[in-house]
Amino acid sequence: MTDHIVVLGAGYAGLAAAKRAAARLRRTAARVTLVNASSRFVERVRLHQLAAGRRLAELPLAGLLGGSSVELVVARATGIDLAERTVRLDGPPYELRYDVLVYALGSGSGGEAVPGVREHAYPLATADEALRLRARLAETGSVTVVGGGLTGIEAAAELARPGLRVELLTTGVAGPGLSARARGHIRRSLALMGVAVREHAPVAKLGPGTLLLDDGTELPAETVVWAAGFAVPALAADAGLAADGHGRMLVDASLRSLSHPDVFGAGDAAAADRRGRTARMSCQTGLPMGRYAGEAVADLLTGREPRTARFRFVWQNVSLGRRDGVTQFTRADDTPLDAVMTGRASAAFKEAVTRSTVWFLRHPR
Numbered sequence: 001m002t003d004h005i006v007v008l009g010a011g012y013a014g015l016a017a018a019k020r021a022a023a024r025l026r027r028t029a030a031r032v033t034l035v036n037a038s039s040r041f042v043e044r045v046r047l048h049q050l051a052a053g054r055r056l057a058e059l060p061l062a063g064l065l066g067g068s069s070v071e072l073v074v075a076r077a078t079g080i081d082l083a084e085r086t087v088r089l090d091g092p093p094y095e096l097r098y099d100v101l102v103y104a105l106g107s108g109s110g111g112e113a114v115p116g117v118r119e120h121a122y123p124l125a126t127a128d129e130a131l132r133l134r135a136r137l138a139e140t141g142s143v144t145v146v147g148g149g150l151t152g153i154e155a156a157a158e159l160a161r162p163g164l165r166v167e168l169l170t171t172g173v174a175g176p177g178l179s180a181r182a183r184g185h186i187r188r189s190l191a192l193m194g195v196a197v198r199e200h201a202p203v204a205k206l207g208p209g210t211l212l213l214d215d216g217t218e219l220p221a222e223t224v225v226w227a228a229g230f231a232v233p234a235l236a237a238d239a240g241l242a243a244d245g246h247g248r249m250l251v252d253a254s255l256r257s258l259s260h261p262d263v264f265g266a267g268d269a270a271a272a273d274r275r276g277r278t279a280r281m282s283c284q285t286g287l288p289m290g291r292y293a294g295e296a297v298a299d300l301l302t303g304r305e306p307r308t309a310r311f312r313f314v315w316q317n318v319s320l321g322r323r324d325g326v327t328q329f330t331r332a333d334d335t336p337l338d339a340v341m342t343g344r345a346s347a348a349f350k351e352a353v354t355r356s357t358v359w360f361l362r363h364p365r
Contacts, residue, residue: 003028004097004099004100005021005101006087006100007101008087010035012286013106013266013286013287013290014104015290017102017294020293021298024294024298032069032071034071036072037074039060039062040059042059043358044283048155051134052159057358066362073092077089079239080101080235080236081239082260085099085101085262099262099301100263100301102266102294103235103241103257104269105269107233109124109226109230110226115204119206120206121224122136133223133225136223137223141163141164142223144166144224145224145225145227146203146211147169148170148171148172148174152225153186154319156168157319157324165196166194169201170197170200171200171228172200173200177316178326181340182326182336185326185340186318189320193320193321201213201215201217203228206221209222232246232269240260249265251264253309254306255272264296264297266290266293267285267286272309285311313331313332316336317349318346324342325343326342326346327341327350
């Protein structure tokens with residue numbers, strides 16, 4: 001009997017999982033099928049650059065899968081039948097049966113709980129959203145970026161240019177997971193770019209050309225970029241997989257579903273415990289999770305106990321345009337140290353890390 005591994009999602013986690021499983025199982029009869037809604041890999045960490053007008057490298061999945069035995073199916077997963085071990089798709093072959101499933105569908109833009117976001121905001125979680133924002137920027141004079149995390153900070157810095165007024169609104173402080181030293185550099189850098197920062201200003205509602213803060217303040221908002229968190233697909237929870245309150249699939253130390261042992265989770269859509277805290281959504285987390293998920297699947301199908309996913313954090317990179325940035329060095333649990341690297345050195349370092357990520361995806365071993 002031939003084991004069939006189906007991987008849902010070809011982001012950082014899913015692509016790494018599929019290629020690693022295929023490499024480990026290359027001397028067996030096992031098949032690995034990777035399902036993704038697009039035929040291209042999206043460098044999500046560069047979407048703010050795409051929105052600002054930069055042309056990104058073309059990365060077809062067929063090229064990234066070259067040399068591996070992974071079969072690519074370009075279709076969107078619409079449902080999972082855990083009892084029958086099948087995945088429903090919106091295109092050919094419309095249904096896939098699996099022996100082991102890797103759930104790595106990632107995340108999209110959040111903000112559904114805030115009235116007006118769907119109608120009036122420009123999210124920045126997919127390539128299509130980045131291109132839609134880019135088209136909008138050609139006809140706007142001001143941008144309000146909502147969200148003080150890394151995505152919001154990078155978007156505000158990348159979009160800043162003469163003739164365009166940019167403001168960053170945050171619920172708390174800008175860069176809440178960073179050290180005071182790193183946050184100070186970000187504030188100074190944004191100020192030099194002309195970006196106004198309004199901290200402790202949660203948004204209650206969006207309207208056409210305006211937004212309302214929780215304290216009742218109404219602000220003009222010609223173009224709103226929504227970068228206040230992410231949301232995961234409902235597919236896992238709807239199927240009956242154990243999930244947390246945000247819909248993220250609950251997994252054990254080997255990234256195996258707590259409710260269904262033939263399903264593994266990786267990336268943003270899985271809630272992995274890292275030293276008592278849920279690992280944050282990021283490429284930095286998704287890549288090693290994907291690699292370990294591929295290893296665990298191979299272990300399971302070759303009669304071994306799936307290994308514990310062991311990865312540690314070392315830094316967080318924040319770009320501030322093309323010539324500045326902050327590299328926040330961290331403890332293994334992702335809490336910040338006082339050590340930071342800034343300026344051109346940090347920008348060059350992040351670019352090197354981003355380029356090496358694609359190299360890693362080409363060569364997962």
